[in-house]
Amino acid sequence: xDLVLQLLFTGIGIGSVYALVALGFVLIFRATNVVNFAQGxxxxxxxxxxxxxxxxxxxxxxxAFVIAxxxxxxxxxxxxxxxxxxxxxxTYLPVIISTIGASIFMANTTLxxxxxxxxxxxxxxDTPGFMLGPVYLDNQYVLIIVVTALLVALxxxxxxxxxxxxxxxxxxxxxxxxxxxxxxxxxxxxITFVYSAVIGGIAGILVAPVLFVSIGMGATIALKAFAATxxxxxxxxxxxxxxxxxxxxxxxFGAAYxxxxxxxxxxxxxxIAFLIFRPQGIFGERVAEKA
Amino acid sequence: MHLTRRGFTTALAGSIAAPAVxxxxxxxxxxxxxxxxxxxxxxxxxxxxxxxxxxxxxxEQVNKAGxxxxxxxxxxxxxxxxxxxxxxxxxxxxxxxxxxVAFLGSIRSTQMHAMAPDMLKVGKPVGFGGTDxxxxxxxxxxxxxxxxxxxxxxxxxxQFGAKELGKxxxxxVHSTDAFGTAxxxxxxxxxxxxxxxxxxxxxxxxxxxxxxxxxxxxxxxGADILGTYFTFxxxxxxxxxxxxxxxxNIPWVGSPSIVNVSALKLAGPALYNTYGVADYAEDxxxxxxxxxxxxxxxxxxxxDNQSSWTFDAVTCLAMAMNKxxxxxxxxxxxxxxxxxxxxxxxxxxxxxxxxxxxxxYNIVKNDKGExxxxxxxxxxxxxx
Numbered sequence: 001x002d003l004v005l006q007l008l009f010t011g012i013g014i015g016s017v018y019a020l021v022a023l024g025f026v027l028i029f030r031a032t033n034v035v036n037f038a039q040g041x042x043x044x045x046x047x048x049x050x051x052x053x054x055x056x057x058x059x060x061x062x063x064a065f066v067i068a069x070x071x072x073x074x075x076x077x078x079x080x081x082x083x084x085x086x087x088x089x090x091t092y093l094p095v096i097i098s099t100i101g102a103s104i105f106m107a108n109t110t111l112x113x114x115x116x117x118x119x120x121x122x123x124x125x126d127t128p129g130f131m132l133g134p135v136y137l138d139n140q141y142v143l144i145i146v147v148t149a150l151l152v153a154l155x156x157x158x159x160x161x162x163x164x165x166x167x168x169x170x171x172x173x174x175x176x177x178x179x180x181x182x183x184x185x186x187x188x189x190x191i192t193f194v195y196s197a198v199i200g201g202i203a204g205i206l207v208a209p210v211l212f213v214s215i216g217m218g219a220t221i222a223l224k225a226f227a228a229t230x231x232x233x234x235x236x237x238x239x240x241x242x243x244x245x246x247x248x249x250x251x252x253f254g255a256a257y258x259x260x261x262x263x264x265x266x267x268x269x270x271x272i273a274f275l276i277f278r279p280q281g282i283f284g285e286r287v288a289e290k291a
Numbered sequence: 292m293h294l295t296r297r298g299f300t301t302a303l304a305g306s307i308a309a310p311a312v313x314x315x316x317x318x319x320x321x322x323x324x325x326x327x328x329x330x331x332x333x334x335x336x337x338x339x340x341x342x343x344x345x346x347x348x349x350x351e352q353v354n355k356a357g358x359x360x361x362x363x364x365x366x367x368x369x370x371x372x373x374x375x376x377x378x379x380x381x382x383x384x385x386x387x388x389x390x391x392v393a394f395l396g397s398i399r400s401t402q403m404h405a406m407a408p409d410m411l412k413v414g415k416p417v418g419f420g421g422t423d424x425x426x427x428x429x430x431x432x433x434x435x436x437x438x439x440x441x442x443x444x445x446x447x448x449x450q451f452g453a454k455e456l457g458k459x460x461x462x463x464v465h466s467t468d469a470f471g472t473a474x475x476x477x478x479x480x481x482x483x484x485x486x487x488x489x490x491x492x493x494x495x496x497x498x499x500x501x502x503x504x505x506x507x508x509x510x511x512x513g514a515d516i517l518g519t520y521f522t523f524x525x526x527x528x529x530x531x532x533x534x535x536x537x538x539x540n541i542p543w544v545g546s547p548s549i550v551n552v553s554a555l556k557l558a559g560p561a562l563y564n565t566y567g568v569a570d571y572a573e574d575x576x577x578x579x580x581x582x583x584x585x586x587x588x589x590x591x592x593x594x595d596n597q598s599s600w601t602f603d604a605v606t607c608l609a610m611a612m613n614k615x616x617x618x619x620x621x622x623x624x625x626x627x628x629x630x631x632x633x634x635x636x637x638x639x640x641x642x643x644x645x646x647x648x649x650x651x652y653n654i655v656k657n658d659k660g661e662x663x664x665x666x667x668x669x670x671x672x673x674x675x
Binding site for chain 2: 003006007010014017108111115116117118120128129136138210211212214215216220221224252255256260261262263264
């Protein structure tokens with residue numbers, strides 16, 4: 001039983017990381033109908049910014065965190081203007097290719113500026129974790145789980161109970177109609193990119209003390225987060241969370257009870273099963289229904 | 292202008308022969324070139340930069356001593372992107388340059404396996420650092436290893452853990468790539484000879500984000516000692532931290548990556564009091580010490596095996612070409628196989644008929660982040 005509880009905690013912890021990055025995927029998909037393959041790089045860039053502000057410059061952790069997120073907001077805006085906006089009237093394919101290009105550009109720019117050395121980023125706590133009965137709880141994973149839950153709650157409140165949230169929803173559902181109603185569609189999409197970059201940044205900064213800060217960290221997380229998004233249903237926030245958590249738990253238990261080397265295989269087996277039997281994901285709607 | 296038949300024939304012959312003449316002249320150019328496949332991007336980019344530094348230090352020393360056959364030695368780098376396809380592409384780019392006379396391959400066995408067929412076709416000497424014992428048993432006469440292979444590391448880890456530390460029940464954790472699989476197998480095979488038994492043989496896929504299931508398997512196995520073969524330092528760092536967090540504190544003897552500079556930085560105190568087999572240990576010999584000094588002058592940090600093998604490879608290849616008096620591949624190969632008692636940064640080189648230059652390992656201990664040399668265990672090679 002101890003083993004099961006330990007694995008469950010770890011699965012939920014790693015699943016929360018996938019879920020956080022998946023949230024960014026979903027938000028941008030809802031606003032623009034394209035997948036942003038640079039979402040993982042937002043996490044990587046934010047983690048490196050944290051290293052620069054907190055470790056290299058020596059700013060207090062909270063200050064470094066806030067500055068890093070402000071930088072991420074700026075990066076989100078630039079990303080929108082440079083990667084999405086010029087191609088907004090084209091089909092989804094050029095935009096997707098553009099995001100892949102941006103992902104490679106961000107990874108290589110970081111490599112050129114910082115160099116290839118992985119970095120250590122300390123967490124928010126002085127101690128690494130604590131025992132709760134027979135289960136060891138890593139403080140950073142506890143924080144990740146709490147922050148994910150808070151962000152989901154905040155996002156729900158924001159989209160359902162604020163005018164800006166409703167404008168964003170309207171934009172994601174029908175840009176032309178939103179425009180006719182006087183909603184500044186371009187601004188709404190800009191806000192979405194900024195918010196997604198910040199969410200991706202939070203995920204990167206939170207996970208960095210566990211996985212270290214490296215050029216490849218974004219791609220590794222994003223691949224799983226992308227799978228989580230498909231499992232949950234593209235365009236659905238709840239789906240992204242459930243998908244992320246499910247993926248984390250499935251791969252952790254699969255590794256423990258079936259095979260460690262094939263850990264990633266379990267996650268992608270579930271993904272393939274969903275693509276075959278329920279391509280719209282758990283909560284997603286068919287494109288035809290959406291239309 | 293009047294064109295005679297003789298003039299036309301001469302011009303035609305000249306134009307046919309010209310590319311070959313130019314190519315030959317180019318191949319016998321102002322420098323002697325070594326091609327080096329090295330990770331500049333991807334997960335191993337950092338260790339790739341260490342490898343380049345080691346090679347460049349050797350290059351400088353060779354050129355200061357007069358170069359190769361009276362010409363300066365030159366290195367041509369190609370990025371393998373830390374992937375097998377990237378390595379194959381990088382090698383084929385280098386191999387297409389006829390003026391490159393020899394190569395440095397990868398420290399990663401899996402990439403060496405990927406490139407080996409092309410290396411056989413090209414037919415020029417290749418120094419490499421991958422430690423899978425099978426690499427020098429492929430029937431490829433052009434491969435020369437500049438690190439001890441894992442049949443030695445497995446024997447040394449087993450002997451040290453069982454005889455010196457007195458631990459008999461082993462858990463082995465290894466990567467499932469060519470290096471990790473071969474290393475884990477070599478260690479498992481060496482256990483019975485040392486009166487030890489295997490409690491757990493646990494593979495994992497590279498670039499894992501979480502090792503909780505692996506750590507719990509080690510804990511449940513009841514093993515009293517841990518032997519590991521990790522490929523990537525980030526994996527090792529995550530594993531080490533989780534191992535300690537989940538309360539596993541049994542003695543740990545690891546493959547060389549456990550004492551890599553990056554691993555020490557990432558894992559920090561989680562690796563304190565662990566042991567490692569290290570092909571490079573700064574205090575193991577005067578030659579190792581001299582390399583350490585030269586490396587610190589350039590990088591301001593301690594070197595590790597990522598740079599020591601490339602230093603030795605460039606030095607030995609240059610030495611072999613000078614001894615052969617030629618860059619002709621067969622002559623260089625013969626000269627490489629004839630190298631005896633050359634004191635390199637990694638140890639004393641005596642190439643056997645398979646192309647293995649080193650036949651033992653150092654045991655080192657992580658003493659609060661400082662790597663302390665313990666002892667060297669060498670095996671008698673069968674020199675052909």
